[in-house]
Every structure is written in C-alpha cells, then in structure tokens.
Amino acid sequence: MFFNFKSGVGRMAHDPSVFVVDTHATRPAVPPRLGKQKKQSGVAQTLLFVLVTLALLGVFFEAFFIYRLYQSEYGPSGVTSKQISGNPEPDTTDPDGRLLPSKPVAHLTDGQDAQDAQDAHHDPHVMAWSVIAEPLLYEMKYKDRHLIIQKEGYYYIYSKVYYSQGGAFCHSVMMRTKMYAGKGISLLEAREYLSKKDKEDKSFSNSFLAGVFYLSQNDAIYVNVSSTKQIISHRSYENVFGAYMI
Numbered sequence: 001m002f003f004n005f006k007s008g009v010g011r012m013a014h015d016p017s018v019f020v021v022d023t024h025a026t027r028p029a030v031p032p033r034l035g036k037q038k039k040q041s042g043v044a045q046t047l048l049f050v051l052v053t054l055a056l057l058g059v060f061f062e063a064f065f066i067y068r069l070y071q072s073e074y075g076p077s078g079v080t081s082k083q084i085s086g087n088p089e090p091d092t093t094d095p096d097g098r099l100l101p102s103k104p105v106a107h108l109t110d111g112q113d114a115q116d117a118q119d120a121h122h123d124p125h126v127m128a129w130s131v132i133a134e135p136l137l138y139e140m141k142y143k144d145r146h147l148i149i150q151k152e153g154y155y156y157i158y159s160k161v162y163y164s165q166g167g168a169f170c171h172s173v174m175m176r177t178k179m180y181a182g183k184g185i186s187l188l189e190a191r192e193y194l195s196k197k198d199k200e201d202k203s204f205s206n207s208f209l210a211g212v213f214y215l216s217q218n219d220a221i222y223v224n225v226s227s228t229k230q231i232i233s234h235r236s237y238e239n240v241f242g243a244y245m246i
Contacts, residue, residue: 104139104151107242110233117145118228127161127223133236140243146176146220147243155243157187158210159223162238163230164202168193171207173241176220187213187221204232212246 092100111130118128126145129135141148149155159173169192174184188209215221223241225231231239 101138101244103245104149104153104155105136105242105244106138106140106142106147107136108142108147108240109133109135109236110231110239111236115233118231121145124228125224125226127225127228127231127239127241129241130236136242146222147241149215149217149219149221151245152216153214153245154212155215156210156212156246157221157243158208159188159241160206160208160239161223161225162204162206162232162234163225164232165192165194165205166202166230168226169205169207169230170224170226171209172224173209173211174222174224175213175215176222177216178218179216184222184224187211206238 094100108129111133113132114128114130118124121128128145129142131142135142139150141150157173159171161171163169163171170189171191172189173187175187176184188211190207190209192205192207221243233239
C-alpha cells in the first residue's frame with residue numbers, strides 16, 4: 001500500500017512526493033532449485049529402466065522353459081537326447097524304425113510252417129504257430145509251441161481258431177508252471193457239441209477265448225484243441241494266439 005503526502009499552500013506544486021512502503025506485503029515465492037529436480041528425475045528413470053528390464057527377463061525365461069517343456073513332451077520320437085549323466089538314452093525303436101512296446105507282448109498267427117509242424121508232431125492236440133510270418137515277440141519267447149513268460153505280472157491272454165464242425169470240439173488255453181508238477185492247467189476253455197442231425201451237414205465255426213491271469217517267470221502257455229486236423233488254415237489271421245502284460 002502506498003500513501004502520497006503533499007505540502008501545504010505556498011509551496012511549489014511540484015514538490016517531491018513521499019512514499020511509504022507497507023512491509024507486511026507478501027513476498028514472491030522462491031523458485032525451486034533446478035539441480036534437485038533433475039536429480040530426482042534421473043533416479044526415477046533409472047528405477048523404471050531396472051523394473052522394465054526385470055520384467056522382460058522374466059518373460060524371456062518363462063518362454064524358454066515352456067519351449068523346453070514342449071520339446072520334451074511332444075518332440076519327435078526319432079530325436080535323441082542326452083540324460084543328465086551325459087550318456088545317450090537307449091534306442092526305443094526296432095530295425096525298421098518302429099516304436100518298441102513298453103511291456104512284454106506276443107502275437108502269433110497260423111502259416112504253412114505251422115501246418116508242417118502240426119503234421120510232424122506226435123501230439124495232435126497242441127496248436128503250432130508260424131515263426132516266419134513275422135510273429136510279434138517282445139520280452140517273451142516261443143519254443144515248442146509254447147509262449148514262455150519272461151517277466152512276472154498280469155497278462156491278457158487270447159486265442160481264436162477257425163475249425164470244421166464234426167461232433168464235439170474243445171478249444172482251450174493251457175498253462176504249464178514249475179509250481180505245479182502235474183499236467184497243464186486249463187485257463188480258458190470252450191466246448192461245442194453237435195447233434196446227429198447237425199453232423200450230416202458240413203459246416204465251419206469260430207471259437208474265441210480271452211482272459212486276464214497272473215503269470216510267473218518261465219510259465220508256459222499254449223493252445224489245445226480236440227484235433228488239429230479240424231483247424232482250417234485258409235488265412236493266417238483266422239487262427240491267432242497271443243498275450244500282453246497289462
């Protein structure tokens with residue numbers, strides 16, 4: 001606030017004026033120091049850069065682990081990898097490149113060599129199976145018309161035969177084991193009886209057997225029929241015998 005005091009009459013009109021300054025007036029704000037603002041801004045930018053870098057690294061490592069997991073679970077079977085010890089994993093394919101079974105399995109079919117073995121064998125009841133018709137044998141052996149178990153466990157066993165009807169016909173799957181010194185033990189069995197009227201008509205039929213059994217090492221299983229001469233061998237897949245661990 002300013003006050004103007006003028007002199008009295010007789011003095012010159014141009015006397016100097018006296019001004020009084022109000023000391024309670026508000027002072028202007030002091031401008032902020034630019035150096036301190038720049039320092040705070042630099043720290044914030046550095047912290048933001050570090051956080052962004054950490055986030056990008058996290059995304060990169062997560063993508064990398066997902067890729068490795070996908071490769072281990074869904075990678076092609078032909079690609080081999082090394083174990084932690086540094087040794088290569090064992091080959092799980094056969095000479096033809098096919099994937100090997102994960103458990104013991106056998107599948108036998110009929111064939112000309114099987115029929116020759118039938119004729120040369122003295123037992124007319126035990127079925128013989130072909131050894132040249134590419135039999136499937138993995139961790140199991142075929143010897144003297146018997147499948148020999150190599151690994152103890154539960155097995156699904158099956159057999160199917162195609163035969164000519166003529167009186168009674170019996171089809172069974174038998175087992176020999178060291179635990180029982182007697183004759184073979186019957187595991188599965190099917191029987192058919194024809195009347196006199198039916199015997200006059202020549203006809204053919206099929207018999208299929210299947211079941212699950214616990215087998216020990218060196219147990220032997222085989223197929224027994226009333227007469228191997230009743231078996232029809234037009235096609236190899238019409239008479240089959242097999243087992244696989246479950």
